[in-house]
Amino acid sequence: MIVKQDQLNARLDDLSKTMEVFAPVRERGRVYFRTVRSSGEIAWDYGVSVNSIKECFLPPRQVFLRYTSGGFETVPVANGRPRLVFLARPCDARGVTIMDKVFLGDRPDETYAALRERTTIVGLACDRPDEHCFCTSVGGSPAGTEGMDAALIPMGDGSYDLKVLSDKGRAVFPDAPADDGAIPEEFVRKAEAAVRRTVTIPETLRDSFGSDYWREVSQSCLKCGACAHLCPTCHCFDIVEEGDCRVRCWDYCQSDTFTKAAAGHDHRGAKFSRCRQRVYHKFDYYPENFGIVACVGCGRCARHCPVNSGISDLINGLNER
């Protein structure tokens, strides 16, 4: 069903009365996913946002319990309103399905499951990949709909082709027809051709564990968390005591304290081993555990790496050896 921009605006303004809406917003020239109150705040023309939508499901900081004089009380997932993630790019929506493998598996994570349950994801097919994007190399597509409850395909004239993909999507767009057919082949072809970077995961990745390559390529790494914090699938967390609270917060595997154990031992102390860990977790351990690569090719790690590295280059370099 073709919808016009003003129809979408009106629908969103209506939805924001009952739902908490996360959408791309331009702040100081960069685009972030933020809570919005009206359609006027939304940056419809964005490419890839700085942050990913993972923080809607795995918040950077989440209070689990508060200590009281008599013991403690647990803190329920705050704010029970239904939520809408609006205009998620296909890479980001797919990232959520990858995190689901961990958080909704045999022992579902209560908080994640609750946030996931009451959130609807409306995606936006991608017509503006940049030089760091490589979704098509890792099983994704700029026209992919994995993880979406509804999808909008930009028609290039300010209107969108709306596809409803689930019951949740139907609840958001009740007027859309039931089966609206596939995404136009022409759009898919053009969008996929626009993704210029290719990344080839070597079949022999596992054999490279002991390679000198990791020492060589990790030298410039700052051991910061820019890549992991922006990554739509990196989900490692720490549980810390902060004042009177027990808090779950993001952690990152390059950090000096990530593998620090009791008595100060660090079994992954060297920089190269941390760099290698990040690659292996995504491209070896995850496929082994869940049958899927834990990378969606959004390119954020390369785009924002302080020293212009990135997982795409790390993987491709391995092929050249």
Added chain:
Amino acid sequence: MLDELKQQVRELFAGDVGLVIAYGRSRDERTVPVFARKPADADALVWNDRCYYNLTRYLTDRDVMGDGEGKIGIVVKGCDLKTLNVLLAEKQVTRENLAVVALRCKGMKDADGKLLAKCETCTVADPDPALCDCVIGPVPQREPREDDFADVDAIEAMPPAERLAHWSREFERCLRCDACRNICPLCYCRECLASQHDPRWIPASGSATGNRLFHLVRAFHMAGRCTNCGECERVCPVGIPLSTLMRKGARIVRESFGVEPGAAPDQRSPLASFAPNDPDPEEVAIK
């Protein structure tokens, strides 16, 4: 100029240098820090307007320096030399262990091709040969504009509540990814206060209190030491104007003690040393 640089680096290996930290190119054609370990590695070096990295950062990186490399060669710009001076003054590196190859610089550009702010006001484009083993390149014809500290003034002009609101808004975006800290050549503490688990001085999670505390602590640790290389602001994924914060500290120190950090290799930080003519606290007017 590049050929001369490559030749110079090759010659370093002929001497007792085992590692040269320089600029090179990644597979995807971006300018990156590289670590040359043999004469042939010099062939791949680059020099262009994206060599914004302050490579002195790696001189205290134990993962890079750990293996008894022998003497270290390092490629620097005039601005990086200031940082090297601070590292020397703070005894983090030994001059005798270094071979300093300085490049005369026309200024570095950001992703949009715009000259970096620090380059517009640069007065050290032609590095002092007394501090280097060699200086390469033609003397740049540049007329730097005077640093007017307009960004700092704009914030000082705000009433305190507004100022707090301004910085709270900026820090709200902070992911606590540590990129600013980890790229900083002068944030070399082996154990950062912000990373300590027990006690947890600064909340680990991204929160208003934790973020503000983190940046405040960094600003205090940097005042009188930061040479305004601007790398913290360049690498911040969420664009926090960290240089403004650093320059605020720099201006207070300059006005109070008349000191420009990194001016000489034996110049100690005024906040880490005592001089009989230091102003009394009440004489230091901080806006």
